[in-house]
Each structure stands twice: as structure tokens, then as C-alpha cells.
Amino acid sequence: MAKMGIAELVGSAQALAGSGQGALAAELYRDWAAQNPDDGLLHAVHFNRGVLLADAGDLHGAVEAFSAAIARRPDFLPPYINLGAACERLGAKVQAYGHWAHVSTSLGGVSGETVAYKASALKQMAQVLEGGRQLAQAEDALRQVAELTPWQRDVVQHWISLRQRQCQWPLLTSVAGHDRAALLRRIAPLSMACFADDPWLQLAVAAAHMREDVGPPASFHTEADFRERRAEIPGRRLRIGYLSSDLREHAIGSLMAEMFGLHDRGTLEVFAYYCGIPQEDATKARIRDSVEHWRDIAALDDTAAEAVILADGVDILVDVNGHTRSARSRLLTRRPAPIIVNWLGYPGSMGSACHHYIIADPHIVPAGSEGFYSETVVRLSCYQPNDRHRPTRAATSRAEHGLPEDATVFCSFNGTQKVTPFVFARWMAILRDVPDSVLWLLKSCDEVEDRLRARAAEAGIAPERLVFAPIMGGHDHLARYPLADLFLDTFPYGAHTTASDSLWMGVPVLTVPGRGFAGRVCASLVHAAGLPEFVCNSAEEYVARAIAFGRDRAALAPYRDRLVAARGTALLFDTPRLVRELETLFHGMWADFAAGRLPRPNLVNLDTYLELGATMDHETAETSFVPDYSERWRAAMARRDAYAALAPDSRLQGGR
16 A cells, blocks of 8 residues: 555546545545655645545545645645535534635736636635525625636526626626627526526527536436337326425425325326435325325436436436426436426426427417427426415514505515516506505515615605515514515516415515516416406506505405405315316326327527527616517518528427
8 A cells, every 4th residue: 555656546547436436435545645745746635535525425524635735835725615515514614714715816927727616615705695694695696706717608598697786787687708799698597587488588598508408418308218118007006206306394385285195196207306315304204105105316416316316216307497407407418217397396497408388378378379399298287286285374473574554555576587678667656656664575585675775766766665574484484574565576587486375375466467477477476366356467557556556455355355255166275176177287298208209398599589689788777578579570580690500390380
């Protein structure tokens, strides 16, 4: 061992790690370091050992190894970055931030290597700052990364997301020499859904995300690999798998909590694949107890997770993440099940080659709008599940929440990323014409509250008429809804779980549907709750009706009573019906597969849509209210020099 050279050591350790013996490789490094205490590359040995230990989940061992590397050579920056990551995973965020800050301020001689270290540290610091709701500082850290390094899609996506959460308008200001169009070509799908109601561009952005950020799989299964399954049913139950990071105390978990236990176990075998944080709570326990098979794949890489799903023989895998945090999209590109379905987690098309169906309803995707989706659209009566066992107790005092007792309280408990300058201007117009009314918003951070209050003052509204509700646990948050008179929806990304919570608690929701999925969910929920009168035909009607209700609070009482009375009968809360309809869809999907007619995703010309859509103006005019949306795109196509060479596009013809 003492005579083993560094090159031989590293080669042997890499071979062990590559064969799945990472723990043995770490021991090899440890033993070599003990016998070679004066070697000039000992810092690198400790660092490599720390990487292996961190990968194996031995975070305390990793901290010791990275600290040893730093002690051996304090000017060697990589272990500071990894030490910060290990500390963060152990919950020591202050220490983590300190290690990364050291790297960010230790840029001596400028080289590609040192710049890369600083950029990596700044990215990590931005995550911690964001978690601590220091959003402006996080945005600045990411701006520095963008200026230091070549273009990084994830940095720009995170930077845009932070600006949305801070209500920084205009959103797409130039950064690191990149203009608005360049930013828009790289925006994340979820941010795009909040930014503009342009479903063709949303689809193109989703496809670009799959192509550039997710990438092609190392290997994947084809329909032929599952051909033998066709003969197995009706000899056995259909195996349904739900893949999600949010089957816990989360908006998605709260919606789905009841439905798993309602599946017909005579015809379906239900699997849940959890890929989220290692959190234990009542919602997670409830879901885990209501499925037949619970698999925690969070710590598994894609190859291992794929093996688990294949071994389970899942027939239909439902992606309940889509383009959201902690999604396992790379796993899905391997096609670990014959049929893959997009439902509930992400409100829009995946733009992927591996998702065959998207589940919607007639309000969210009306007939003729199927071309906005790469998947084949199938429909429930109402696409959103709900938990009928949610609490219904209500808070009793407005005063304890800082609200006026005898004035109209409008609320909108959507995240600040959904608040656009257009929506905010309409809210100010409503407050202006409803004396003494207040707007109750969900708290973000002090700087965002100050910014919105300043904008209210610019609009002639007293800043104190914006009241911010602190973040509370699910039950306490639900209980305060009835203190409001009317929920005002946002658009182009409307209220989803927040809308059904409001309706469940007896508070009407006023909305105006857009063109895309995210902008039409709320209208679907309001219809399903039995209040079609609260779905407006235009933004102008939205403002006028809000003002009318604000001036006559008593006019809302019958609707509030109707909502409370309909909890047991409304379509929105008929979870058994939703589950039966969902099972019918599943059997229909399997029939398609068995007959060899499984649909293929439509990804035609989406790079062209991205190129053209990025040049369109989305910040001075709302796409939702462009009179002839298709004509806008046809005109953009016509302006392209190469238009004549393009194949006819079925989307612009209204079909597929």
C-alpha cells in the first residue's frame, strides 16, 4: 500500500467505485492517506474520499474528509464547495454558506478553473439565500454567475424564477449581455406558464427543456419490449404506478390523499413511487397506507429506479410531477412502463417523446385546443381530485389577522410568481372603486411586500390596504379562508389547489379563463363547484364584477351558502366519481396499447415555434386577450424567410 503511486491509487479506487464498491474505494483512500502522511497530493486523496463518502450518504465522514483536505491545502477550493454541500444536507446551512462564501471571495489569479469554483459556490449560495427568503441577494448571486461563466441554462432559469417571485417587472431585463429573446428561449416551463398565456410557446419551451436540460436517455425501452404484456390482461389486474415527489404534506399530496384508497382493487393494482424529500408527515403516512405498494426511490439513481419499476411490471405510469421540482424526467425518458401519462403535477404539456397521454377535462382543454399538447388529450369530468376529509373549521376573528371587520376583504393566496403587472393593475382598479376594501395576499418576504405596497401607492392606493398573511400549516391556513369575502384569481397561471381550498371553505372564486392549461384550471374548478356565474368572459368583466360584489358584500352570501351546502354533492368534491372515470381512462389506454394504436407524441416544428415565440412581445400585451391568436402565429411564420420551405403545420390548422 505504501508503495502504491497516486495514479495507481486513483485508478484502483475508480475501478472499485465503478463496480459498485464505493465504500471499499473510500477505505482504500483512507488507508493510503494514513501510510503516506507527507505526500504532496494528500489533499486530493482526502477530497476524493470525501466525494465517495458523500455519495454513499455518510455525510459526517464526508465532512471529516473534506476538512482534512482543506487542512492539508487551504488554497485548494473544491473541498470547500463539497463541504458546504455536505453541511447543507446535514441542516447546517450557516456553516454551508460560510464555506461557499469563502470560495466566492477567494478568486486569486483569474483562470477558467478558479472562475468555475467561484461560480459553483455562488450557485450554492443562491440556493441557501432563496431558502432563507433573501430573494434579492439570491438573484444577485445568480447574476454574478451569469456574468462570470458561459451561458448556463439552469442559472438563467433560476434567475428568472427569482425575479418572478419578487414581482420584478419588467421580468426579462438583459443579463450578462443576453437580451429578452435569448432569455425567453431558455426560460423554465413553469416560469413560462406564469409569464404568458401562449400555449404554443409554452409547448415549445417544454420541448426545449426536455431536449436541452433533461437530454436523451442512455437507453430506453420501445413498444416491442412490452409486447408480451398484451396477452396478460384480462388474466390479471392492471398495474398502475404513480410517480411523484409530492405525496406528502404538499399541495399535490393534499389533493390526492383520499383517492388512492378508492381505487377498485379487483381490477387495479396500485403502486406509488415516491421521489421526494425524506419527510414524514400525516399526509405521507395516509397515502402510504392506502396503496398496495409503496416504493421510496428518492435515493436511487435512474438505472436502479428503472429496475424497480420494471420488476413491478407496471403497465401505466402516471407522472405526477411533470416540469416541477424533483421530477424524475430522465427516468421517464427510459420508458420504464409501456404507457406514460402526464397528470396533475404540471399544468401543461410535457413536450416529450415519452408521455403518451395528458389528462384534462372539457373546460381545461376544450375541443379544438388539442394542438397545444404533444400528448393525446383524454378527459375526466373534472380533472382535479380532492380530499373530502379536509377540515372545515373556520377562524372566527378578522382582527387577529389584521383585517377590517366591516369592510370587503378580497384575497388571493396564490404565490407571488403568479402576480403579473396586468393582474396587479386590475386589483388596484378594484380597490380604487371599493372604498375601505383590502387585498389579502400570501406573505413572501419583506422586500416583496415593500415593493407591492410601493406600487399600490403609485396607483393611488394606500399601502396599508395590502395585508399579507403569514405562512401557516395546512389546517390553520384553510381555517382563515372564510374571513375573506371573495377570492380574486390570477392569470395567466391561475389558482389550482388554492382555488379548491377556497371553494371548499365556502369562499367564491372570481376568474377569467385564458387559452392554456394553467390559465383554465380555475375556471374548471369553479364550474365543478357549481358557480359558473363566477367565470368571467373578459378581464373587464372580472374587474366590474369584483367591484360590484365588493360594494355589495351581502350579494355574496347566497353563493357562500351554496358552496357549503354542496360539499357533499358538487362535481369538484366527488372523488369517487373521479376515481371511477380515471380507471375508465386507464382501461382505455391499455386497450389502445393492446390493439397497437398507442398514440405518438406530436413534436413537429417545436424548435421553430420557440424561435418565433421568443421574438414576440409578451410584456406589454397579454396573449390571453389577443383577438386572433392563430393569426398572430401565422403572421410570424410568414415573416420568416424560410417559411415557404416549412412543411404544413397541423397545429395551425386546429388539428393534429
